[in-house]
Amino acid sequence: MAGTMSSIATDGRRTSSLVSSSAQPTRWAWLLLPGSIFLVVLFVVPLTGLLLLAFGMPNWTLANFSRIGDTPVYLTVMRNTLEISLTVTALAFVLSYPIAYALTNAGTALRTVLLIGVVLPYFTSTLVRTFAWIVLLGRNGVVNQFLLEIGWASQPVTMLYNRFGVILGMTHIVMPMMILPMYTVMSSIDPKLMRAARANGASPLAAFLTIFLPLSLPGLIAGVLLVFIYCLGFYITPALMGGLSDVMITMAISSQILEQLNWSFGAALSVVLLVAVLTTLWVGSRFFPIEQLLGFSDGKAGSNRGRRQMGAQLLLRIGSTANALDRWFPSMGGRTVPILASFLAVLLLLPVGIVVYLSFSASSYFVFPLPGYSLRNYEAFLFDALWVRATFTSIRIALMAVCMAIALGAMLAFGLSRGAMPGRGALVALLLSPIIMPTVIVAVATYFLLARFGLQGTEFGLALGHAVHAIPYVVVIVVANLRDLNPSYERAARSLGAGSWATFRTIVAPLVMPALIVAAFFAFLASFDDVVYVLFLGIGKITTLPMRMWEGIRQDISPTIAAVATLQMLFATTVIVVGTLLRRKKTT
Amino acid sequence: MLMKATVSGTEVRTGGITLHNLQKRYGSAVAVDDVSLSVSPGEFISLLGPSGSGKTTTLMMIAGFEMPDSGQVLLDDKDITRLPPHRRELGVIFQNYALFPHMTVAENVAYPLRMRRMAKAEIETRVRRILDQVHLGALASRYPHQMSGGQQQRVAIARALVFDPPVLLLDEPLGALDKKLREHLRNEIKTLHKEVGKTMIYVTHDQDEALAMSDRVAVMHEGRIRQVSAPKDVYRWPADLFVAGFVGEVNLIPIMLKSGTVHGPAGEILPAPSWQDVDRDATLCVRPEHLHLEVSAGSSDGIQGRISGMTFVGDATIFEFRSEAGLQLLSKVLNVSAKRMPEVGDPCVASWAANDATILTE
Numbered sequence: 001m002a003g004t005m006s007s008i009a010t011d012g013r014r015t016s017s018l019v020s021s022s023a024q025p026t027r028w029a030w031l032l033l034p035g036s037i038f039l040v041v042l043f044v045v046p047l048t049g050l051l052l053l054a055f056g057m058p059n060w061t062l063a064n065f066s067r068i069g070d071t072p073v074y075l076t077v078m079r080n081t082l083e084i085s086l087t088v089t090a091l092a093f094v095l096s097y098p099i100a101y102a103l104t105n106a107g108t109a110l111r112t113v114l115l116i117g118v119v120l121p122y123f124t125s126t127l128v129r130t131f132a133w134i135v136l137l138g139r140n141g142v143v144n145q146f147l148l149e150i151g152w153a154s155q156p157v158t159m160l161y162n163r164f165g166v167i168l169g170m171t172h173i174v175m176p177m178m179i180l181p182m183y184t185v186m187s188s189i190d191p192k193l194m195r196a197a198r199a200n201g202a203s204p205l206a207a208f209l210t211i212f213l214p215l216s217l218p219g220l221i222a223g224v225l226l227v228f229i230y231c232l233g234f235y236i237t238p239a240l241m242g243g244l245s246d247v248m249i250t251m252a253i254s255s256q257i258l259e260q261l262n263w264s265f266g267a268a269l270s271v272v273l274l275v276a277v278l279t280t281l282w283v284g285s286r287f288f289p290i291e292q293l294l295g296f297s298d299g300k301a302g303s304n305r306g307r308r309q310m311g312a313q314l315l316l317r318i319g320s321t322a323n324a325l326d327r328w329f330p331s332m333g334g335r336t337v338p339i340l341a342s343f344l345a346v347l348l349l350l351p352v353g354i355v356v357y358l359s360f361s362a363s364s365y366f367v368f369p370l371p372g373y374s375l376r377n378y379e380a381f382l383f384d385a386l387w388v389r390a391t392f393t394s395i396r397i398a399l400m401a402v403c404m405a406i407a408l409g410a411m412l413a414f415g416l417s418r419g420a421m422p423g424r425g426a427l428v429a430l431l432l433s434p435i436i437m438p439t440v441i442v443a444v445a446t447y448f449l450l451a452r453f454g455l456q457g458t459e460f461g462l463a464l465g466h467a468v469h470a471i472p473y474v475v476v477i478v479v480a481n482l483r484d485l486n487p488s489y490e491r492a493a494r495s496l497g498a499g500s501w502a503t504f505r506t507i508v509a510p511l512v513m514p515a516l517i518v519a520a521f522f523a524f525l526a527s528f529d530d531v532v533y534v535l536f537l538g539i540g541k542i543t544t545l546p547m548r549m550w551e552g553i554r555q556d557i558s559p560t561i562a563a564v565a566t567l568q569m570l571f572a573t574t575v576i577v578v579g580t581l582l583r584r585k586k587t588t
Numbered sequence: 589m590l591m592k593a594t595v596s597g598t599e600v601r602t603g604g605i606t607l608h609n610l611q612k613r614y615g616s617a618v619a620v621d622d623v624s625l626s627v628s629p630g631e632f633i634s635l636l637g638p639s640g641s642g643k644t645t646t647l648m649m650i651a652g653f654e655m656p657d658s659g660q661v662l663l664d665d666k667d668i669t670r671l672p673p674h675r676r677e678l679g680v681i682f683q684n685y686a687l688f689p690h691m692t693v694a695e696n697v698a699y700p701l702r703m704r705r706m707a708k709a710e711i712e713t714r715v716r717r718i719l720d721q722v723h724l725g726a727l728a729s730r731y732p733h734q735m736s737g738g739q740q741q742r743v744a745i746a747r748a749l750v751f752d753p754p755v756l757l758l759d760e761p762l763g764a765l766d767k768k769l770r771e772h773l774r775n776e777i778k779t780l781h782k783e784v785g786k787t788m789i790y791v792t793h794d795q796d797e798a799l800a801m802s803d804r805v806a807v808m809h810e811g812r813i814r815q816v817s818a819p820k821d822v823y824r825w826p827a828d829l830f831v832a833g834f835v836g837e838v839n840l841i842p843i844m845l846k847s848g849t850v851h852g853p854a855g856e857i858l859p860a861p862s863w864q865d866v867d868r869d870a871t872l873c874v875r876p877e878h879l880h881l882e883v884s885a886g887s888s889d890g891i892q893g894r895i896s897g898m899t900f901v902g903d904a905t906i907f908e909f910r911s912e913a914g915l916q917l918l919s920k921v922l923n924v925s926a927k928r929m930p931e932v933g934d935p936c937v938a939s940w941a942a943n944d945a946t947i948l949t950e
Contacts, residue, residue, distance in 0.1 A: 195653055196686035198673040200700035200747065207674075210699070214690050312690055320702045323674075 028419030035412035035471065036427065038404075042468045043434055046445035047274075053448065054267040064268030074252065078272070081249045084163070084238070085231035088170045092178045092227055093220070095171070095344055100182035100219075102341030104189075110338055117345030118183075122176035123572040124352055125529035127546050128565040130237045131553055132351035133169040134160060135358065135366055137241075138557070142354060142368040161243040169241045174230055175348060178223040185219025186212075203323050210319035214312045218287075225284040229277050233438020235532055240553055249273050250440045254535065257444055267448075270441045277438060352569060359562035366559060377563035387548065387564070394545040397459050398527040401466035405523040408467070409474025410516060416475070417482040435472045442468070443536040450537060457541035465533045470523035477522065481515030514582035521575040529568070601629035602664050603754030603787035605650060610659035612645055619645045620656070621811035629664075629754070632781050632788045634798035637808035638834065644759060646808070647791045651757050652676050663755070674703070679748030679756040679786075683763050685740050687732035693743050694719065694728040700751040718746045737765050741773055745780065755787040762797065774801060795835050799823065807831045823875075829948055832873045839879060839917045841872040841891075845947070852891055854913045859889050859942040870949045876920035878944035881907055881936045890939030891915065895932050905929065909938050 068074045137159040147153040197207035235250040256266035362372035455461035493503040534547045605627040612620040620642040635643040648654040652673035661669045701711045719725045722742040762770045799819040806816045815827035826832035844851045850860040893911035907919040
């Protein structure tokens with residue numbers, strides 16, 4: 001792990017814009033202490049424990065690993081994981097590129113539509129979106145009802161609980177994750193460069209191939225990397241939508257730990273997954289500074305020119321060939337991309353849209369189209385003691401997690417932005433790893449640690465896990481905001497007679513407050529939507545709202561879940577809107 | 589320093605640009621309104637105007653990045669209005685240069701030739717030759733971000749010239765640079781123009797740049813061309829109040845034209861050139877360096893008042909003058925030694941030579 005992270009760490013130091021890399025820690029650096037200790041105790045220690053457990057500590061052995069290698073079932077599991085992850089990544093890439101491209105180059109109206117199509121699903125919980133697909137693809141699902149209606153099928157088509165369903169569902173869920181880094185990089189490309197290419201004799205296609213594509217490459221690599229890693233450690237969707245022959249490694253881990261109670265073997269499987277993820281990251285970090293894809297630095301990616309040079313040369317050759325074609329096909333492209341992108345964005349929104357629609361059903365089954373509108377599903381949610389109790393449990397845990405994550409995350413953000421210290425890069429890597437690491441691994445590792453202190457199955461223990469997961473989001477949001485916070489404001493305040501505390505209270509705190517509120521909302525959402533941590537840390541004793549949905553989806557797919565899902569989406573939408581408004585208010 | 593233009597007597601020079609009634613709207617806003625302009629081959633012309641005056645839109649219509657709603661763009665009598673930008677064969681130098689960040693200097697300069705599918709050996713020869721001409725031969729394998737602003741400009745020039753276009757379009761190339769460097773690069777562009785003899789259309793909001801570099805200046809405002817003249821004439825004979833105020837400092841004096849004489853705000857007779865005999869209100873333009881302040885209250889034509897302030901600006905002193913009627917005027921006096929300067933508070937008469945003033949009727 002140290003090897004991988006050190007390559008990220010050097011990039012972190014190189015690109016930190018606010019801090020001159022002096023070796024002496026400054027006073028601000030003390031703020032890093034509490035958060036770092038928290039992450040070491042609840043993230044590094046558990047992962048180390050997981051490693052030791054896998055190797056049979058204190059009786060060192062490789063038995064667990066040789067068992068994985070010897071059992072055909074686990075080799076199949078690994079092949080499944082790899083096949084599904086590769087397919088989903090490739091599919092998501094192909095479908096995401098036109099959207100990201102249109103998002104960058106379209107007019108305001110289309111861009112708004114596309115952004116909603118990307119951002120709304122992104123902030124809708126994975127569980128809700130998986131539920132949407134189950135409702136759509138089931139034997140009596142919306143798609144089958146539609147196919148039977150128009151006579152394209154004489155009997156229901158099996159689309160769920162097989163490879164097709166998993167790949168479709170997963171692709172839909174990871175697409176925003178692919179689009180956003182692509183879009184970030186594409187939108188930073190100076191449009192004048194494309195004009196310069198055209199002025200120098202390149203046709204639209206040639207300009208795209210020789211200028212835009214190579215410059216957007218870092219974003220493409222980042223998106224592919226993020227999505228592939230996420231797929232390797234994906235649990236919810238494969239577990240709910242996959243068939244018996246599509247077991248992925250995360251499902252094997254959870255079955256070993258939760259059902260077979262074979263901890264050391266489960267730990268060994270987790271280590272295999274961990275190694276796969278770290279290898280991917282290591283390979284990826286040779287092409288792209290990892291922390292940049294999380295919005296952590298604005299530095300230019302440019303350390304691997306030599307390697308990228310070959311690709312650029314090839315594109316240049318293809319581009320100049322394409323230029324010759326231009327004589328024969330004067331107008332290519334044009335409206336195709338925006339139309340394709342809008343179509344894809346509608347597809348992105350469609351599943352969640354249908355869930356919202358079905359939640360207002362007057363029937364107690366999913367019938368499409370609705371026999372009539374009613375609020376009965378919402379009543380069923382609000383007047384059911386179990387649902388209500390689960391909601392309050394979720395809120396309690398989320399609030400605890402938010403308090404911890406905000407306090408520690410804000411201090412870390414200030415320390416990172418303002419403090420100088422040796423080993424800053426390593427710290428950045430540590431901070432960001434909880435969102436890069438598969439949740440299943442972290443949850444399993446945390447479970448082993450909490451079990452030692454009897455904290456498994458307690459709400460506080462669960463909140464600790466959620467806080468580890470939320471801290472990176474808080475840090476990223478607040479650091480981005482602090483970068484905008486011009487130090488000259490503080491100098492101005494000091495010159496006008498404010499002491500350091502008064503400066504903080506009157507200048508820094510009010511300016512950072514919107515970011516803190518936004519960060520708190522996102523931390524809340526991260527905890528509120530989580531299933532994986534609850535599965536492992538709750539040990540069946542804690543039923544949060546998503547947990548109850550999870551159980552509901554596995555047992556009977558009642559329309560009440562659609563109502564709950566709609567309410568969750570409403571909450572997520574509110575968070576996005578409030579976040580956007582707060583940011584806008586700051587800039588005006 | 590740069591390419592030698594071979595202008596023999598018999599050769600027909602190319603690179604004339606003609607704009608016929610160009611019109612461009614964005615929604616209800618008119619960006620370019622009925623712009624007509626004829627640029628002869630080898631001419632250096634500036635489009636000068638404040639931001640939003642339509643000068644960049646006009647240039648982008650010549651380059652082909654904007655499509656006019658109506659009107660025509662001609663290159664040597666060939667209609668290129670509908671031609672896509674990559675077939676126009678015009679060199680463009682963009683603001684901040686738009687050098688491709690993922691390509692070296694040599695690759696940047698080779699780009700237009702590669703897009704024209706030229707033979708590899710030919711490309712190499714041409715790139716080497718032009719890079720030597722702009723003194724960048726040693727830096728061919730550098731990336732743009734490793735170069736200074738001045739070097740970047742030379743790369744941009746090399747890239748725009750390497751395919752030998754008849755016309756060079758420059759979109760505020762000096763916009764983002766500091767003053768010293770701007771003046772240096774301004775001279776470099778001017779020298780370049782002399783050497784390569786190409787038509788240059790130069791967009792800028794900086795009047796000093798426009799006056800110093802151009803054969804002619806087209807002053808634009810609110811989408812229209814207000815005046816096209818040689819720099820000297822634009823300065824000396826502004827066509828309207830906007831041009832007078834935008835190009836250089838100017839004193840604007842409200843006047844009344846009455847049967848052969850010009851009357852100032854207080855009814856005094858003022859020195860002014862002769863005009864067609866119409867009685868009306870008008871404005872008299874006098875440049876500060878043409879406005880003299882006479883301390884002894886003589887009998888000459890002029891405006892009575894006092895000196896209300898003065899500012900030392902190095903080579904000259906700017907006097908602020910306030911007339912009895914409250915009119916504020918500026919007078920610029922060169923700081924020549926042994927010349928007695930008036931003091932603040934001195935009563936005096938502001939006057940000028942009749943031929944140095946311009947009457948504007950709007």
